Amino acid sequence: MIYSEFIMDYSKLKKFVGKIENATKVEEGKNLSCGDEVTLYLLLDGNRIVDAKFEGHGCTISQASTNVMIEQIIGKTKEEALELLRNAENMILGKEFNEKLLGPILNFYDVKNYPMRVKCFLLPWKTLEMALK
Amino acid sequence: MRSGVWSDKEWECIKSEIPVLDRTVNGKRLVYLDNAASTLKAKSVIDKMADFYLYHYSNIHRAVHTLASEATMAYEQAREKIGRFLNAQLGEVVFTSGTTMGINLLVNSFVRSGLLREGDVVLLTQVEHHANLVPWLRASKFHGFRIEYIQADEKGVILKEAIEKATSVKPKVVSITAQSNVTGQELPLNFVREAFPNAILIIDGAQLIPHKKIDVKALDIDFLVFSAHKMLGPTGVGVLYGKRELLERMEPFLYGGEMIDRVTFEDATFNVPPYKFEAGTPHIAGVVGFGYTLELLENLDLEKIEKQVEILSRYLIDSLSRLDFLELYGPLDDSHRSLVSFNVQGVHPHDVSHVLDQMFGVATRSGHHCAQPLMSILKRGSKIDFPNSTVRASVYFYNTFDDIDTLVEGLKFVRKMFSE
Numbered sequence: 334m335i336y337s338e339f340i341m342d343y344s345k346l347k348k349f350v351g352k353i354e355n356a357t358k359v360e361e362g363k364n365l366s367c368g369d370e371v372t373l374y375l376l377l378d379g380n381r382i383v384d385a386k387f388e389g390h391g392c393t394i395s396q397a398s399t400n401v402m403i404e405q406i407i408g409k410t411k412e413e414a415l416e417l418l419r420n421a422e423n424m425i426l427g428k429e430f431n432e433k434l435l436g437p438i439l440n441f442y443d444v445k446n447y448p449m450r451v452k453c454f455l456l457p458w459k460t461l462e463m464a465l466k
Numbered sequence: 467m468r469s470g471v472w473s474d475k476e477w478e479c480i481k482s483e484i485p486v487l488d489r490t491v492n493g494k495r496l497v498y499l500d501n502a503a504s505t506l507k508a509k510s511v512i513d514k515m516a517d518f519y520l521y522h523y524s525n526i527h528r529a530v531h532t533l534a535s536e537a538t539m540a541y542e543q544a545r546e547k548i549g550r551f552l553n554a555q556l557g558e559v560v561f562t563s564g565t566t567m568g569i570n571l572l573v574n575s576f577v578r579s580g581l582l583r584e585g586d587v588v589l590l591t592q593v594e595h596h597a598n599l600v601p602w603l604r605a606s607k608f609h610g611f612r613i614e615y616i617q618a619d620e621k622g623v624i625l626k627e628a629i630e631k632a633t634s635v636k637p638k639v640v641s642i643t644a645q646s647n648v649t650g651q652e653l654p655l656n657f658v659r660e661a662f663p664n665a666i667l668i669i670d671g672a673q674l675i676p677h678k679k680i681d682v683k684a685l686d687i688d689f690l691v692f693s694a695h696k697m698l699g700p701t702g703v704g705v706l707y708g709k710r711e712l713l714e715r716m717e718p719f720l721y722g723g724e725m726i727d728r729v730t731f732e733d734a735t736f737n738v739p740p741y742k743f744e745a746g747t748p749h750i751a752g753v754v755g756f757g758y759t760l761e762l763l764e765n766l767d768l769e770k771i772e773k774q775v776e777i778l779s780r781y782l783i784d785s786l787s788r789l790d791f792l793e794l795y796g797p798l799d800d801s802h803r804s805l806v807s808f809n810v811q812g813v814h815p816h817d818v819s820h821v822l823d824q825m826f827g828v829a830t831r832s833g834h835h836c837a838q839p840l841m842s843i844l845k846r847g848s849k850i851d852f853p854n855s856t857v858r859a860s861v862y863f864y865n866t867f868d869d870i871d872t873l874v875e876g877l878k879f880v881r882k883m884f885s886e
Contacts, residue, residue: 334824336817336883367816368834368841368854390853392814393884453816 335447336393339440343397349404351386362460364452369395373460380410392453394444399457401437411465418458425451469867470777471770480864483508483762487864494827497869502647502673502805502860503831504695508762511698515755526750527724527741541750544757545740551760552690553681554707560740561753564704565672566597568691569641571706571719571743572668573601577609578717581666582639584610589637589665591653592618592843593646596836598670602641616642620847622649622840623797629654629661640665644674648837648844648856649796650779650805652678655685666712672696676862677775677804679768682707694752699759703752706743713739720745771863778861778870779803785874786859791881793850805860807835810877811850813884815857821883826876828869831858 353374362371371389375382385403402421406414421438423430425445432439444454472480481487484506489496498506518540524533526541549559562568576582588602592615606613614635617628624646640662645652652674659667668689671680675690676697682690687707694703708716718725718736722745727735736742763771783798786806795807810818815832822828834841834855845852859873 334821336821366833368838369814370854390814390851392816392853394816447820450816450820 335441335443335450337440339437340393340397343400343440344393345396346400349386349400350388352388353384353386358464360460360464362456362463364391364395364456366449366452367392369453369456371395371399371456371460373399373457373464375461375464377411380412382406382409382411382414387457391456394441394450394453395456398441398454401440402457402461405436405438406461414461415465418462421458422455425454471774476766476770480766483510484864485509491827491829492824494825495872497826497828497872499859499861499865499869499873500829500831501676501862501865502696502858504701505676505698505862506864507700508698508759510762511700511755511758514758515700515751518754519751523751525747537750537754540754540757541748544753544760547757547760548705551679551764552705552707553683555710557739558682558707558710558713560706560708560713560743561748562691562704562706562743563702563749564693564695565670565691566601566704568689568704568706569598569668569670570601572641572689572691573605574719575716575743576639577605577611579715581712581716582609582611586611586638587614587635588612588639588641589614589616589632589635589662591616591624591642593622593624593649593651593837593840594641594643594670595647595672596838597672598641598643599839611638618649618840618843620843621797622646622795622844622847623651624653626654626657629658633661637662637665639668641668641670643670643672644680645803646796646837646840647673647805648807648835648840648858650802650807651797652801652803654801655680655687659686673804678772688712694756694759697759698763699756700749700752702749703756708739710739713743718742718745722746766863774863775804775861778865778867779805781867782806782859782861782870782873785870786877789874789877789881792877793848795844795856804862805858807844807856807858809848809850809853809856810880810884813880814853815855817884818857818877818880821880822873822876825879826872828873828876830873831860832856 353376356374357377358375360373369391374386376384387399420430420434427445441454444450522536524537526538545559549556616632666688669687671690671692675692688709690707695701725737725742725745727737791811793809796802819830819832
């Protein structure tokens with residue numbers, strides 16, 4: 334089962350839920366299959382992500398994935414965040430990836446066995462990708 | 467516990483026809499409750515389709531050789547069976563790829579034939595799934611006809627008063643589902659026909675016809691569309707019934723081979739219905755297979771199938787109604803058939819479906835069921851934090867009370883797991 338303690342705990346985290354009023358980037362993401370929506374707020378200082386928050390509803394996987402992503406990207410440069418994104422994407426699509434780089438994101442490794450849930454995991458990452466483009 | 471209309475002998479036959487019912491998933495007996503999306507398949511139909519493909523197959527209608535004759539006869543026999551099933555004439559049964567193509571054919575043909583012009587009104591209901599919504603919406607942008615809706619109440623139910631009220635928009639075309647794939651409500655088709663005696667009436671039978679016969683003449687329906695795969699048949703096959711005089715007046719949807727009468731370098735004239743709507747090489751084995759499917763269902767007895775689905779639906783509604791942590795959608799009365807949409811308070815539908823599958827072997831559907839506008843109506847009427855989607859459990863004649871009991875057990879587990 335993909336509902337590990339880690340994922341259950343992170344799905345309930347409230348720390349990163351909310352708006353950033355002076356956000357540099359606001360991006361809306363949508364999972365077409367279930368209607369889940371996420372709004373991602375990024376505060377950039379030059380090239381560096383100094384704060385991030387989100388609003389929206391979603392399933393356990395997408396909520397946990399969003400929380401873990403935000404925790405991991407705060408403090409990283411755009412390039413570093415994009416590198417993380419590429420590896421997270423590769424992990425979930427069953428391709429080669431850098432384990433060391435992913436850290437706690439590895440907790441989602443088994444989600445790759447459930448094609449319909451891959452979209453739930455990717456929702457925040459796809460939104461981040463659009464935001465950083 | 468089996469219970470219901472089937473004798474031991476009939477049940478044995480059903481079990482041998484649907485071998486996947488003996489499968490386990492994730493270590494549990496498969497409980498398939500996603501029939502509204504697509505039903506399981508029958509062994510005798512697959513065997514006969516294999517035999518057809520291997521020993522009697524060729525292209526149809528053109529060549530004079532023996533295989534072509536056998537294949538053509540098998541294809542046309544399927545049309546005869548479906549014609550009898552619907553109480554339609556042979557020329558009124560058009561094969562399509564499914565319900566979605568049926569609607570697209572009608573929309574496009576109507577505008578090309580002048581049956582639908584700028585200023586005309588097409589009346590739909592607010593519970594249509596995307597197949598009977600998006601084709602009309604998009605065409606209305608290009609061709610200037612208007613879309614109006616029969617309003618659903620906050621539970622997603624279409625009341626007779628709402629149907630009556632919609633008569634004021636004077637629709638040229640009324641296109642409605644016979645049963646909602648989200649609320650499970652069977653719509654009062656007789657009442658609709660009486661309310662709109664002069665409109666072209668299109669019925670989307672995709673959900674209803676697998677478990678309840680539709681007599682196109684008795685209901686005075688102008689067009690009926692449905693899919694084979696929701697009633698044990700192959701995917702990629704559907705039927706469009708149309709009144710002969712209307713089909714004759716209509717411009718074809720797809721142009722190509724077989725549907726023509728005479729072709730010059732300047733223009734073409736068309737074959738008669740149904741052939742003018744069947745351009746190109748169709749899904750021959752699929753159509754033949756659908757004929758066998760219908761034979762199987764008729765041998766099982768269509769009335770018994772209807773009764774069994776009714777019994778199971780009642781049991782499903784009653785069982786879920788007793789769980790106070792669920793929110794159920796739809797009328798929940800006698801018009802509610804074959805499927806129930808619901809939410810577990812505080813748990814996302816994807817999580818519910820995922821745990822039901824992984825821990826209990828129960829297959830349900832989670833999502834917006836290709837009916838996003840209807841989700842917004844349910845959201846308005848919802849007393850919980852509505853997640854823009856629902857879980858849906860749907861039965862067919864091979865389900866049992868046991869299946870529903872397993873679902874209930876699974877839902878209690880889900881509730882517990884996510885409230886800790």
